[in-house]
Amino acid sequence: MPKITLPDGSAREYENPVTVMEVAESIGPGLAKATLAGRVDGALVDSSTVLSADADVAIITERDSDGLEVIRHSCAHLMAQAVQRLFPKAQVTIGPVVEDGFFYDFAFSRAFTPEDLQAIEKVMGDIVKENLTVERSIMNRSDAVTMFKEMGEEYKVQIIESIPGDEDLSFYRQGDFIDLCRGPHVPSTGAFKAFKLTSVAGAYWRGDASNEMLQRIHGTAWGSKKDLKLFLQRLEEAEKRDHRKLGKHLDLFHFQEEAPGMAFWHPKGWSIYQTVQRYMRSVQDEHNYKEINTPQLVDYSLWEKSGHASKFSDEMFSVESENRMYAIKPMNCPCHIQVFNQGLKSYRDLPLRLAEFGSCHRYEPSGSMHGLMRVRSFVQDDGHIFCTEEQIQAEVADFMAMLFAVYKDFGFDEVILRLSTRPEKRVGSDEVWDKSEQSLKDALNATGLPWELVPGEGAFYGPKIECSLKDCMGRVQQCGTIQVDFSTPGRLGAHYVAEDSSKKEPVMLHRAVLGSFERFLGILIEHYAGAMPTWLAPEQVVILNITDKQGDYCRNFEESLKNKGFRVSTDLRNEKIGFKIREHTLQKIPYLLVVGDKEVESETVAVRKRGGEDLGTMTFDDFCALLSQDVARFGRSEQLDNS
């Protein structure tokens, strides 16, 4: 006589053990039809699960995020079944759920083509129509291994052999297809309403580059056709915002074959870059950083001492000159320690905050480069804080406060914090790592914000906090970081005289707010879809004349705005006003000023905002006030309009 308690608190009693599906049926046929799975006492289960004791039960449908996961996971099975119907020799491997969809990796003699994807999608549709029941079963390991061996599924055998423990395994069968899986799954293949295969590409077996490459097919699945459509529109929107496309269209930068992974910045792109840099300089000044500059080429021995050469020599550019080997600096920290080492430092000098817009070069693997997001030549907003152990937490706190304020000014309100701890390959004793990790945990807790622990992802010299922001498409972008380093200063001979006149090694905090200017600009371009807020816009105002008669007036107006420090230009071409408006709108200029005889007469300009909003006519002073106000609010979202 199980008593089933539903999420709304109501309870139902049943004479005999019931399945989750039967509970749904007893509530209503509509719900039963929509049932994908159930949640019993907190655990996600199949709708066929039998309930013989009292339980808290929730019926999972496509409206639950769990329901969507079930759909996607089951859709991966659906796809695998379709692939094996079309290509019986393809072996299945793994097929997990990922953000917005799923994938499944297959071992096959050739790569799948886009035509194959279409065919697979069609067969998937057939299987949905067949509405095959999805059945769970349990099998012991040796039977499972025997079965997969008979089926020629060598990868599944490997997977089973690598699962620890010796308990029985669960399997899901739909028609002639069976897969090892924890589940839960949809009740039948008729449950799918909206799915699409999106791409195919290679992927290493078990994510290991020394293994063979499998064929990974990505797909997406949703609870309704409408959701699928919205998702596809989101993909389209992201494509429109692609910084590589906008960089060309807005004439911001380019790449060319002779310098792979190194941007050529054009006047407009460089203007944005410089505005961001000036801004960061002023913020760092406020936080008492001292800006420095260090050499591009440094003798290889320094990188050997710092420990970078042994780990990254393959990714460093090097230059031989006068029988000496130099590395083009891949990072700035060893150079900053050289600056610290000049002159005897006292504990009174700490914390010493050194900052550099440091140009770095790294030989990134060819396949990893991606527009401005991953380049071989970049400039970090780098900084190193030399301090005592006791000062770490306050320094980290100050850094976090600075970072939050900066991100807000750029229009990013949500920051995601993660703590990466000791990796396998590392320098320094466990005691030092314990200390470093604890100080970062303390600093994170002090922010009052949630944070996530990522074991094993720290740098080889110390743990790090990674700060990611969420852009307007909801994409998470890792930018800022602060890393504790108890090792490198000692390796490079840094020390200071402590209060008791003993010689001590300083702790070094590596930190960056933006990460690299290149990447951050890429993120900004995509976040704003190229329509930069006025303070960042390379051209803030363009003045347009109606006829040649207003040319001088426009030029004078331009000159006066330039004298106030604004970035202004005129477009006095012999073109119709509509044509000029269109062109500059496509170039995403924040303000267009139209000048005809009326405006000359009244000594005003007609102000049109980027979004098409007509602000009417204004005098020079009024327009200056408006523009100053707009520039002063940066990109802060609470005041950002949608123009």
Place this chain on the structure above:
RNA sequence: GCUCGCAUAGCUCAGGCGGUAGAGCACUUCAUUGGUAAUGAAGAGGUCCCCGGUUCAACUCCGGGUGUGAGCACCA
């Protein structure tokens, strides 16, 4: 670095079972002096990514390279 795809005018892209190419926009010139997202006409513009091979003939087919895209791997 790996798998697969792509590389044609400044840009976005067509095209040809092997006989050296085209559109729109942009550009130049001329006409037009117009009020808030495209005025009209004419003109100019290409080593069809690079190096080999096959062929009477290669932008096209084959091989290699470079760059690039998606994904994987890597990321101090």
